[in-house]
Amino acid sequence: MAFDKMELKDIEVWDGNFAAAQAMRQSQVDVVAAYPITPSTPIVEGYAKFLADGYIEGEFVMVESEHAAMSACIGAAAAGGRVATATSSQGLALMSETLYQASGMRLPIVLNLVNRALASPLNVNGDHSDMYMIRDSGWIQFDAFCSQEAYDLNFIAFKVSEDHDIRLPAIVNQDGFMTSHTAQGVKTLSDDAAYGFVGEYKPMNDMLDFEHPVTHGVQTEEDWHFEHKARQHNDLMTKVMPKIQSVFKDFEKLTGRKYNPVEKYNMDDADVCVVCLGTSVETAREVASDMRAKGIKAGVIGLRVIRPFPFFEIAEALKNVKAIAALDRSSPNGAAGMLFNEIAGALFNTDTKALLSGYIYGLGGRDLTKAHLVALFNELQANADAGKVTTKLQQFIGVRGPKLAFL
Amino acid sequence: MAKKGWDEFEIGAMLRTFDGKIDNIAATQQEDRAYSQSSSYTASVADWRLIKPVFNKDYCIDCQFCWIYCPDVSIISRDKKLIGVDMDHCKGCGICVEVCPTNPKSLLMFSEQADEESVIANWPKKDEEEA
Numbered sequence: 001m002a003f004d005k006m007e008l009k010d011i012e013v014w015d016g017n018f019a020a021a022q023a024m025r026q027s028q029v030d031v032v033a034a035y036p037i038t039p040s041t042p043i044v045e046g047y048a049k050f051l052a053d054g055y056i057e058g059e060f061v062m063v064e065s066e067h068a069a070m071s072a073c074i075g076a077a078a079a080g081g082r083v084a085t086a087t088s089s090q091g092l093a094l095m096s097e098t099l100y101q102a103s104g105m106r107l108p109i110v111l112n113l114v115n116r117a118l119a120s121p122l123n124v125n126g127d128h129s130d131m132y133m134i135r136d137s138g139w140i141q142f143d144a145f146c147s148q149e150a151y152d153l154n155f156i157a158f159k160v161s162e163d164h165d166i167r168l169p170a171i172v173n174q175d176g177f178m179t180s181h182t183a184q185g186v187k188t189l190s191d192d193a194a195y196g197f198v199g200e201y202k203p204m205n206d207m208l209d210f211e212h213p214v215t216h217g218v219q220t221e222e223d224w225h226f227e228h229k230a231r232q233h234n235d236l237m238t239k240v241m242p243k244i245q246s247v248f249k250d251f252e253k254l255t256g257r258k259y260n261p262v263e264k265y266n267m268d269d270a271d272v273c274v275v276c277l278g279t280s281v282e283t284a285r286e287v288a289s290d291m292r293a294k295g296i297k298a299g300v301i302g303l304r305v306i307r308p309f310p311f312f313e314i315a316e317a318l319k320n321v322k323a324i325a326a327l328d329r330s331s332p333n334g335a336a337g338m339l340f341n342e343i344a345g346a347l348f349n350t351d352t353k354a355l356l357s358g359y360i361y362g363l364g365g366r367d368l369t370k371a372h373l374v375a376l377f378n379e380l381q382a383n384a385d386a387g388k389v390t391t392k393l394q395q396f397i398g399v400r401g402p403k404l405a406f407l
Numbered sequence: 408m409a410k411k412g413w414d415e416f417e418i419g420a421m422l423r424t425f426d427g428k429i430d431n432i433a434a435t436q437q438e439d440r441a442y443s444q445s446s447s448y449t450a451s452v453a454d455w456r457l458i459k460p461v462f463n464k465d466y467c468i469d470c471q472f473c474w475i476y477c478p479d480v481s482i483i484s485r486d487k488k489l490i491g492v493d494m495d496h497c498k499g500c501g502i503c504v505e506v507c508p509t510n511p512k513s514l515l516m517f518s519e520q521a522d523e524e525s526v527i528a529n530w531p532k533k534d535e536e537e538a
Contacts, residue, residue, distance in 0.1 A: 106419030167418060205421050213424040213432075215445075220420060227413040228420050234413065 016179035021046025023154030026194035030081035033061035033072030040114035043086035070098035077107035080206025089116035103138030108161035125365020126176030270299025272380035276327035322384035456499035473503035
């Protein structure tokens with residue numbers, strides 16, 4: 001079965017969903033098993049349309065749930081194909097059991113996770129609750145701040161994930177609606193250049209190799225389980241980040257677009273800095289520039305790679321900052337936020353004197369406005385001037401009612 | 408199996424059925440295959456069986472129903488003739504007995520401790536009512 005190539009303009013106007021679908025087409029994904037859910041639906045719909053129109057040689061498997069979708073992806077990946085899917089929120093929650101299966105079985109699957117709040121109350125808009133929920137599942141996690149990055153990171157994810165030294169599944173996060181449904185100019189790769197970058201899929205321990213039969217998905221008890229989990233953690237801690245760095249370099253050579261595990265903006269001489277994820281990074285960058293005009297040396301750090309957590313890279317990036325805000329777009333429900341905790345862990349035992357405070361914002365798609373960020377940078381400057389955190393360690397931004405602050 | 412360290416085995420909790428490459432496996436009898444140590448063929452996985460099937464060849468018509476239905480491939484058939492039950496893998500589910508069409512049945516379940524010779528000697532007679 002042959003397939004047609006698609007002529008693309010150098011810059012196309014795509015939203016994050018269509019950019020991801022195009023990247024899946026150009027990577028010639030063999031199998032997509034999916035159960036549609038807002039706001040990620042157009043990604044798998046896009047793949048299905050490209051397939052029906054003869055632009056892909058592959059299979060679209062319609063299933064009865066997200067649990068079944070990831071299960072079918074696991075089967076297809078174990079059989080020896082390039083596999084991807086997409087989901088959001090409740091869909092990811094239903095998938096969560098099988099996510100651990102995929103990573104433990106060391107199967108390279110790319111999951112486009114269009115970030116959305118978790119019920120209850122039911123909400124279809126963007127926050128990072130789903131991204132946070134499965135952060136210990138053993139998947140590599142990338143984060144796109146805009147459509148261009150959702151496109152680029154798909155190619156990067158396949159290349160990292162499928163490497164025989166890695167063989168771990170990867171999630172590409174993008175913000176629900178704010179990225180997924182916002183059309184922007186996206187610089188494209190030609191079909192040949194994109195496929196050339198991702199490369200031919202190289203199977204490993206595939207079930208369709210009938211001369212070397214294998215059993216996937218075995219049971220291990222107390223005598224073996226720990227060693228398998230240790231192996232997986234070791235590979236995430238020692239092999240994945242160097243591989244990501246080298247794939248980022250290759251991608252820069254091809255496109256001129258440079259990615260880093262920790263994306264720094266105006267950080268060289270920053271006194272105060274915001275650390276955040278997703279579309280908030282772009283808003284924070286704009287406000288940080290405005291703050292410079294007002295005499296506040298503001299910087300922004302966006303995490304491009306969430307798992308494995310860039311522990312040393314973030315400690316290095318923050319070592320000379322006086323006050324840091326960790327912005328978490330997910331309710332920690334009884335603890336400090338994930339970014340607050342991870343950053344605190346990375347900075348503890350270092351010589352930094354940085355003051356760290358945490359903020360919960362944007363739940364259920366609530367806007368993070370420039371005014372919020374101006375107030376936030378001013379608060380950080382006040383902390384820096386006072387030499388101590390002048391507020392509670394955890395505050396809520398943009399919620400109605402009496403001010404919420406804890407810890 | 409030897410207890411290896413975390414860095415000493417293949418990734419992915421994946422097990423190989425055979426040592427090395429296999430060729431024309433369908434035409435090779437189980438006992439002649441190079442099963443790996445990790446294949447359950449070489450392991451007894453039936454130690455929790457409470458009742459066992461006993462095969463009485465006097466009544467068997469070699470219809471192969473038991474061989475087809477056995478969920479653990481524990482019916483040993485050679486040249487389309489039932490020759491016995493693989494007791495290292497049989498879990499004692501009784502499906503072979505259930506599907507056996509002969510009268511009396513050629514396979515019946517007995518307690519694990521039952522003596523095979525004596526139960527065959529006392530095998531039930533043909534059920535005239537059913538016939």
